[in-house]
Amino acid sequence: QAIIPGYENVATALMKQTIANNGVATIPDLRELCQEADVKFIACQMTVELFGFEHSDFIDGLEYGGAATFFEFAGETDICLFI
Known part of the structure; x- marks a missing residue:
């Protein structure tokens, strides 16, 4: 299976946009909440x-x-x- 050059960057950008469009907390936000909760x-x-x-x-x-x-x-x- 061949990987298209730049595919990971595009996929990452699309995932971040999907998260933002649906009001889901970002990974850094979730990590910060976990750290505050002593996870x-x-x-x-x-x-x-x-x-x-x-x-x-x-x-x-x-x-x-x-x-x-x-x-x-x-x-x-x-x-x-x-x-």
């Missing part, structure tokens, strides 16, 4: 390392861990989202 963010350390990211590439307040860390925490929560 715990756990980033996958293996993925961070695999793609060569640094902790400084991410927002403040993240915790880093593997699957065991996530599942230990997730098993104790009432609501848990895995994205």
Whole structure:
């Protein structure tokens, strides 16, 4: 399957416009609300390392861990989202 050059940029712009047209909160707005509500963010350390990211590439307040860390925490929560 071939990808059309610039397709990701167009798709992103269309998604942002669809979100705005329907009055849905933006990702930065939702993230800010979650941070204000003390939602715990756990980033996958293996993925961070695999793609060569640094902790400084991410927002403040993240915790880093593997699957065991996530599942230990997730098993104790009432609501848990895995994205």
